[in-house]
Amino acid sequence: MQKTLYRDLALVDAARRALSPGHSILVDDGRISWVRPRDSEEEPGGEFELVDAGGTTAIAGMVDAHSHLTLPGGSHWLDRVLDDTESLWRVAEHNATLLRQAGVRWARDVGAPVREGRAVSLAIRDSWQGRPGYPHIRAAGTWLTSKGTMPDGYAVGVADGDELVRAAEGQLDQGADLIKLYMDGPDRETAPFNTSEVTKLVAAVAARGAKVTAHSGNLAGAKVAATAGVAAIEHGFQLDAEVVGLMVANGVRLVSTLAVLESWRGFATTTDQSRFSAPEGRGAVASRREWAHYSVRIAHQAGVPIAAGTDFGGGSLRANQLAWEVECLVAAGLDPFDAIRAVTANGGDLLGEPDAGHLREGGPADFLLVHGDPLTDPAAMWRVWRVSW
Ligand SMILES: [Zn+2]
Numbered sequence: 001m002q003k004t005l006y007r008d009l010a011l012v013d014a015a016r017r018a019l020s021p022g023h024s025i026l027v028d029d030g031r032i033s034w035v036r037p038r039d040s041e042e043e044p045g046g047e048f049e050l051v052d053a054g055g056t057t058a059i060a061g062m063v064d065a066h067s068h069l070t071l072p073g074g075s076h077w078l079d080r081v082l083d084d085t086e087s088l089w090r091v092a093e094h095n096a097t098l099l100r101q102a103g104v105r106w107a108r109d110v111g112a113p114v115r116e117g118r119a120v121s122l123a124i125r126d127s128w129q130g131r132p133g134y135p136h137i138r139a140a141g142t143w144l145t146s147k148g149t150m151p152d153g154y155a156v157g158v159a160d161g162d163e164l165v166r167a168a169e170g171q172l173d174q175g176a177d178l179i180k181l182y183m184d185g186p187d188r189e190t191a192p193f194n195t196s197e198v199t200k201l202v203a204a205v206a207a208r209g210a211k212v213t214a215h216s217g218n219l220a221g222a223k224v225a226a227t228a229g230v231a232a233i234e235h236g237f238q239l240d241a242e243v244v245g246l247m248v249a250n251g252v253r254l255v256s257t258l259a260v261l262e263s264w265r266g267f268a269t270t271t272d273q274s275r276f277s278a279p280e281g282r283g284a285v286a287s288r289r290e291w292a293h294y295s296v297r298i299a300h301q302a303g304v305p306i307a308a309g310t311d312f313g314g315g316s317l318r319a320n321q322l323a324w325e326v327e328c329l330v331a332a333g334l335d336p337f338d339a340i341r342a343v344t345a346n347g348g349d350l351l352g353e354p355d356a357g358h359l360r361e362g363g364p365a366d367f368l369l370v371h372g373d374p375l376t377d378p379a380a381m382w383r384v385w386r387v388s389w
Contacts, residue, residue: 002029003026003033003045003048004051005024005025005026005027005044005048006026006388007024007038007050007051008021008053009023009054010022010057010058011035011057012337019373019375022037023036023058024037026041026042028044032361032362032363032365032367033361034361035359035361053369055371056370056372056385056386057370057372058368058369059369059374060358060359061103061105061106061344061356061366061388062103062104062322063104063105063108063344063351064104065308065343065350066234066235066257067108067310067313068111068121068315069095070313071314072091072095072313072318074318075267075270075273077314077316081153088120089120091313092120092124095318095319098318098319100133100135101320102320102322103387104135104322105135105389106353107135108137108309108347109121109125110215111314112139113142114156118141119174119176124137133389138353139176140177140179140180141174141180142155142180144171144179144181144182145158146185147159149185149186161200164181165201165204168201169204177210178212180214181201181212181214183198184215184221189218189220194224198224198227198228199227199229202228202230211230211231212230213231213233214230216238218238219239223246226247226252227246232350233255234255234309235255235256235260235292236256236295237291239254244295244302244304252304253350254296254307255308256296256306256328256332257308258293258328258329258332260311260317261288261292263316264276265282267316268282293332293333296329297332297334300333306329306346322381323382325339330378336375340381343381344358365389366388367388369386371383371384371385
């Protein structure tokens with residue numbers, strides 16, 4: 001039986017930024033045939049499964065715009081990067097299951113360990129392609145950094161701007177969909193690459209039809225990345241009005257990962273790792289969190305498009321926690337409608353995938369039903385009732 005009729009759900013009406021209850025959706029062979037008011041359904045024709053969706057809200061399949069497929073997260077997330085190849089694959093398989101259960105249809109992998117000369121994420125993306133129930137993947141290959149910024153085994157470290165361009169071309173040759181540039185270090189006040197180097201990188205990667213996205217936890221790196229016009233700043237934990245102005249002028253998006261800092265707050269009591277549990281550690285996390293919330297708020301107010309990710313695996317979260325980021329964006333000052341947009345349509349825009357993060361007639365049947373009203377109660381995003389794929 002190929003057809004499924006979902007009856008009596010609420011839709012998010014984008015024009016009114018409000019829920020519109022009493023709708024039905026017919027899915028036929030993985031596509032949305034129609035979306036209609038419940039009392040004017042069309043005859044599905046032939047056999048179909050009826051799903052009584054009363055009390056749920058339909059949300060477009062989510063886009064986790066910042067993820068690390070091969071890694072499990074947790075308070076020792078950095079150690080897990082060095083796990084053997086078999087473990088990385090096993091973790092990725094588990095993550096695929098977690099993503100589906102949480103209603104995440106697309107994941108953008110922004111950095112994976114290299115094994116046998118190639119980022120593992122690229123082979124995983126290829127092996128999942130077209131497999132029912134698996135997420136759609138776009139992957140950046142591995143991290144590109146300035147030599148010495150990360151310990152051995154974590155990333156490709158380069159000595160200068162020319163090497164950086166060659167390293168990016170190498171990732172693209174191996175099949176990377178985008179390039180991940182690491183813009184933290186060597187210290188908090190200095191960026192690892194200058195504006196001219198990053199501008200050249202952006203141009204060289206654009207000539208190959210791809211984009212550069214920049215990890216930035218510190219203000220110095222964010223300023224260089226925004227000036228050079230990267231596609232997006234990842235994390236953006238330290239932005240200011242000047243950097244936000246540059247982002248608007250140069251069309252740079254923000255990919256928020258605020259929930260990472262909430263998870264670190266929890267580690268203050270669930271671990272005895274002094275980075276989180278000692279008074280200085282707690283203080284550092286608290287002030288980082290405060291600046292990160294401010295950054296998201298001023299970027300949103302200035303009109304910077306915000307996509308959102310968990311940073312699962314490459315940070316401490318797990319693959320089924322994108323709802324947490326919705327809650328964090330609301331805590332930072334976004335309206336729930338805009339927070340949900342960050343994990344759906346804005347993620348699709350970032351990927352350049354017109355179907356990703358949208359629920360519409362004729363489109364793929366990629367939606368989830370959540371129990372409750374996420375526009376007044378963003379925690380409803382955790383209460384996934386069913387996914388349609
Ligand atoms: Zn990350």
